Amino acid sequence: VSSDQRASGSAEDRLIARYFGPLIKHPGALDLTDDAAVITPPPGFDLVLTTDGVISGVHFFPDDPPASVAKKALRANLSDLAAKGAAPLGFLLAIALPRDLDDAWLAAFAQGLGEDAEHYGCALLGGDTDRTPGLVSVSITALGLVPQGTMVRRSGAKAGDVVVVTGTIGDAALGLRLRRDPSVAQRWDLNTTLTEYLLDRYLLPQPRHVMAESLRRCASAAMDVSDGLVGDLAKLCRASRGTVDIMQASIPLSDAARKALVAEPALIETICSGGDDYEIIASVPPDKLEPLMAAARSASIPLTVLGCVSAGTGEVRLLDAQSRPLAFAQPSFSHF
Amino acid sequence: VSSDQRASGSAEDRLIARYFGPLIKHPGALDLTDDAAVITPPPGFDLVLTTDGVISGVHFFPDDPPASVAKKALRANLSDLAAKGAAPLGFLLAIALPRDLDDAWLAAFAQGLGEDAEHYGCALLGGDTDRTPGLVSVSITALGLVPQGTMVRRSGAKAGDVVVVTGTIGDAALGLRLRRDPSVAQRWDLNTTLTEYLLDRYLLPQPRHVMAESLRRCASAAMDVSDGLVGDLAKLCRASRGTVDIMQASIPLSDAARKALVAEPALIETICSGGDDYEIIASVPPDKLEPLMAAARSASIPLTVLGCVSAGTGEVRLLDAQSRPLAFAQPSFSHF
Numbered sequence: 156v157s158s159d160q161r162a163s164g165s166a167e168d169r170l171i172a173r174y175f176g177p178l179i180k181h182p183g184a185l186d187l188t189d190d191a192a193v194i195t196p197p198p199g200f201d202l203v204l205t206t207d208g209v210i211s212g213v214h215f216f217p218d219d220p221p222a223s224v225a226k227k228a229l230r231a232n233l234s235d236l237a238a239k240g241a242a243p244l245g246f247l248l249a250i251a252l253p254r255d256l257d258d259a260w261l262a263a264f265a266q267g268l269g270e271d272a273e274h275y276g277c278a279l280l281g282g283d284t285d286r287t288p289g290l291v292s293v294s295i296t297a298l299g300l301v302p303q304g305t306m307v308r309r310s311g312a313k314a315g316d317v318v319v320v321t322g323t324i325g326d327a328a329l330g331l332r333l334r335r336d337p338s339v340a341q342r343w344d345l346n347t348t349l350t351e352y353l354l355d356r357y358l359l360p361q362p363r364h365v366m367a368e369s370l371r372r373c374a375s376a377a378m379d380v381s382d383g384l385v386g387d388l389a390k391l392c393r394a395s396r397g398t399v400d401i402m403q404a405s406i407p408l409s410d411a412a413r414k415a416l417v418a419e420p421a422l423i424e425t426i427c428s429g430g431d432d433y434e435i436i437a438s439v440p441p442d443k444l445e446p447l448m449a450a451a452r453s454a455s456i457p458l459t460v461l462g463c464v465s466a467g468t469g470e471v472r473l474l475d476a477q478s479r480p481l482a483f484a485q486p487s488f489s490h491f
Numbered sequence: 492v493s494s495d496q497r498a499s500g501s502a503e504d505r506l507i508a509r510y511f512g513p514l515i516k517h518p519g520a521l522d523l524t525d526d527a528a529v530i531t532p533p534p535g536f537d538l539v540l541t542t543d544g545v546i547s548g549v550h551f552f553p554d555d556p557p558a559s560v561a562k563k564a565l566r567a568n569l570s571d572l573a574a575k576g577a578a579p580l581g582f583l584l585a586i587a588l589p590r591d592l593d594d595a596w597l598a599a600f601a602q603g604l605g606e607d608a609e610h611y612g613c614a615l616l617g618g619d620t621d622r623t624p625g626l627v628s629v630s631i632t633a634l635g636l637v638p639q640g641t642m643v644r645r646s647g648a649k650a651g652d653v654v655v656v657t658g659t660i661g662d663a664a665l666g667l668r669l670r671r672d673p674s675v676a677q678r679w680d681l682n683t684t685l686t687e688y689l690l691d692r693y694l695l696p697q698p699r700h701v702m703a704e705s706l707r708r709c710a711s712a713a714m715d716v717s718d719g720l721v722g723d724l725a726k727l728c729r730a731s732r733g734t735v736d737i738m739q740a741s742i743p744l745s746d747a748a749r750k751a752l753v754a755e756p757a758l759i760e761t762i763c764s765g766g767d768d769y770e771i772i773a774s775v776p777p778d779k780l781e782p783l784m785a786a787a788r789s790a791s792i793p794l795t796v797l798g799c800v801s802a803g804t805g806e807v808r809l810l811d812a813q814s815r816p817l818a819f820a821q822p823s824f825s826h827f
Binding site: 165167168185188189190191192193194195196198200201202203204205206207208210212213214235236238239241247248249251280281282283285286287288289290292294296298299301303306308309310378379382386390393394 | 501504521524525526527528529530531532534536537538539540541542543544546548549550571572574575577583584585587616617618619621622623624625626628630632634635637639642644645646714715718722726729730
């Protein structure tokens with residue numbers, strides 16, 4: 156056995172060292188050569204834990220750029236952490252790779268993952284790599300930190316709180332429609348720039364991590380919007396025992412989404428229940444609204460008031476211009 | 492919307508509540524109805540993190556009992572925690588389910604998982620449930636606790652330390668052979684009891700969690716044996732810059748494995764490099780050997796001395812009765 160072979164171990168060890176070795180920045184990862192990672196939690200903080208994954212053909216297209224697949228998987232978790240007011244600490248990666256996947260795919264995946272780990276300050280701590288007879292699947296468990304007792308929950312909204320949402324809603328769901336059927340771009344009267352914008356919003360979520368701290372200081376409840384605005388807001392309302400009416404006109408739309416909606420008004424259902432937005436909805440006591448708005452402004456993140464919480468049992472009504480409730484066949488994306 | 496529908500949310504929420512709701516024992520799981528779990532790490536402890544998963548057709552057979560699949564997935568992680576000297580704290584579950592999987596499968600899976608979570612004191616903290624066009628895949632991230640700075644690493648073995656292993660080696664790999672080709676039972680001269688024993692050792696790992704504390708007090712290095720004794724010990728040796736010679740006769744074998752080996756001596760390679768043992772190898776300074784042996788005895792876990800560490804660069808040699816080194820085609824299980 157040559158010293159080189161001894162140093163590198165099995166093919167699996169070599170694969171991990173080669174592609175994920177460059178991502179090791181946290182000493183607790185133990186160079187990815189131990190059974191487990193170890194971290195010393197800073198005193199006075201709670202640990203926030205979330206897990207989210209992507210599967211080829213379900214959450215992304217097999218021909219998506221591997222770097223985007225990696226980033227989408229990590230960012231879905233970072234979006235959860237942001238909504239809970241948590242600062243990213245690190246993550247563990249479980250990846251299943253089909254035998255016919257070439258090295259270039261994995262190299263690009265690992266590079267994209269490393270870029271995001273660096274950018275968001277969320278270090279790779281450990282992982283599990285398997286071959287699968289099935290499709291590429293990536294599962295990430297992310298850890299975040301909040302000062303003890305301050306994690307923003309879904310259950311804290313009170314009657315009288317204002318409901319706000321970051322960014323724009325529906326772009327990713329429209330981007331998915333465009334991806335599946337490029338001809339709708341013409342029907343929606345979208346030029347190349349607007350089409351690319353929607354496609355990119357589907358491909359690459361933008362977690363609102365810079366809002367985490369101000370959410371922790373201002374929000375009574377929050378969650379990330381990943382399964383559709385109406386259904387996710389209903390989850391927050393159920394957890395908080397509240398009710399919210401939203402005027403359709405108050406939903407923040409991108410220029411692209413607005414054009415598409417004008418061309419095809421029925422798209423309102425796709426926009427409000429399509430999922431993959433990775434924006435944050437939050438309830439805010441009235442006296443905390445201005446500080447939260449100021450934080451969003453200084454971060455250049457749009458923050459829009461959707462409505463007010465009233466006492467109730469979890470109902471969310473979406474009202475049209477005549478204040479008539481809209482009814483959707485499926486208010487929220489569900490895998491089941 | 493009826494109050495019942497409001498309370499239960501989407502089909503995905505109902506599925507989670509129905510099957511995994513009964514597993515909620517930890518307040519930090521937030522009833523599995525928030526974006527994330529939250530835990531307050533006890534002061535003075537480090538957090539040990541590991542992730543391990545199972546995929547249908549790779550780590551288990553599609554017709555394995557669903558409760559065993561759940562237990563195997565969790566126990567693979569518990570075995571890592573035990574080897575690191577960590578007490579289980581909780582876990583996150585990511586599961587991908589094919590559309591054609593029936594409810595009975597998931598019900599049995601969740602029940603098995605709940606039994607083990609209870610038995611090993613490792614609470615469900617959160618999860619992610621997806622439909623997949625592929626195969627059942629289960630990924631678990633487990634958290635454990637050790638007093639600060641005391642996690643047992645792979646890298647602490649010193650020249651002069653004694654190498655020990657728990658339990659018996661090779662049973663699961665032989666069980667897998669039996670599972671694939673039941674006719675070998677006759678060739679190996681195994682009766683039903685011995686055959687069932689080996690099959691069960693493949694189906695259901697027995698994590699050595701009761702050894703965690705004494706490993707922390709006595710071992711200079713440790714890891715779990717999941718990819719084959721020789722290859723895994725070589726990993727420990729590489730991390731510790733040591734070398735170990737093992738006499739083949741010193742490897743602890745079950746009655747079933749011994750019978751099989753007598754019938755087919757070439758099985759020594761399967762036994763030593765087959766994987767799925769979920770035993771623990773550890774290096775122990777000579778003065779700590781007796782306390783570790785005593786702990787194993789009082790836990791009724793066999794603990795066997797394999798050899799001694801000498802200075803080196805990670806080589807593990809397996810010697811036959813004439814002290815000749817055996818060479819294996821593949822010393823360690825590798826997915827790649």
